[in-house]
Amino acid sequence: MKAILPFSHQLLKEIVSEGDTVIDATCGNGNDTLFLSKLVGEKGKVYGFDIQEAAIENTRKRMETNHQRNVVLIQDGHEAIDKYIRTDEKIAGAIFNLGYLPRGDHSIVTKPASTIKAIDLITDSLKIGGRIVLVVYHGHDGGAEERNHLLAYCQNLDQNFYQVLQYQFINQKNHPPFILSLEKIKEVTVH
Template sequence: MKKILAYSHHLLEEVVRQGDTVMDATCGNGNDTFFLSQLVKEDGNVFAFDIQEKALENTSTLLSKNNIQNVKLIHDGHENCEKYIPTNDELAGAIFNLGYLPKGDHQIITTPQNTIRAIQSILTRLRPNGRIVIVVYHGHMGGKEEKEKVLDFCGNLDQSYYQVLQYQFINQINHPPFIIAIEKLC
């Protein structure tokens, strides 16, 4: 079985193609941004968001080391993504890592209202068969509330238009992360 991060990437590899537009909702240390940039190649576009300057610096450093030119780094919350992605661009995929920046300030966290607002915005731009992959880290202050609200929101998406997957390992201790994946059907 694939581990959580490997499976999150697998879910996007199945639907993202060269030339696509994609979004990293929480660029953090840049690993997902880098991964997405490799999927869409030079003629694709990656919009990478974070509210922390340190996350943008970390991502920028990784991209520079690898001579990546197809990423737009945005110092803003993912809930404001509609301000930055051109209205005529369909999204092939998006990824979130909820929680806090690894090795960063644990007081700066994603919040349920901002995450749900971002998901709603992305859903309006997601192309048919496109996917949103949400890696839910919930073992921190505020994590349980976000987990419950995001699960509730995603679980209530109309099955005529979306299918929603939850992928998790149930025998791990200490609040293991899990995935929620949303695929747009039409």
């Protein structure tokens, strides 16, 4: 179970460079935010979203302790990303760690409609070669529903524009989390 998170970071490390703008769509305790903040460096920018005040506060403290000053924290749903990020601001990568906050309120979970709306919005401003990495937990109440919606959504993305890979453990019991990685390979043109 633990090994999935370093792998999600590896997928972002491969495509994010210093100076890039990236998104942590679910800050929680700020693990991914800190990772992204170090990855893009002083000239880069991280937008971090979470609906929970406690998550935003924990992440803010974590950034302060680590002297990271390139993070903009927003207490709002990631489905409202377009209120905060201009569409011409190109995004190199984004991460969603779905489900509930460990050691937090387990009744606050990510939901399929808002997760998919956020992915849709981010894909519009994703760079060519940029990736959205989703860590999907599906053992909790509502988790299977979110997983099914996400898989259906990803399976329907046009292969001419997006390359989607699923990475999963096949020898772990009890609903092991898995990763979906969406990479934009060509700009979507509207005729």
